[in-house]
Amino acid sequence: MGMWNQIAQYLYIKKRDSDTPKNFSIKFMHGINRISIFLFLIGLIILAFKLLRR
Structure with missing residues (x-):
């Protein structure tokens, strides 16, 4: 099983x-x-918001 398939299963x-x-x-x-x-x-997401607010 591929990594992306496993992540997709974890995230429903x-x-x-x-x-x-x-x-x-x-x-x-x-x-x-x-x-x-x-x-x-x-x-x-938090990191992206902090970088965009600068």
Whole structure:
């Protein structure tokens, strides 16, 4: 699976692959990855606003 497909699945843009295993550890790991991607995007938006306000 490609990196862009995985990111699209984390951000609920693309439907999850039905062949992936469904245990608690993987579900928790994907949740943490989803949170980190959202925080990174929020940080980029804040940085862009700060740079544009100068």
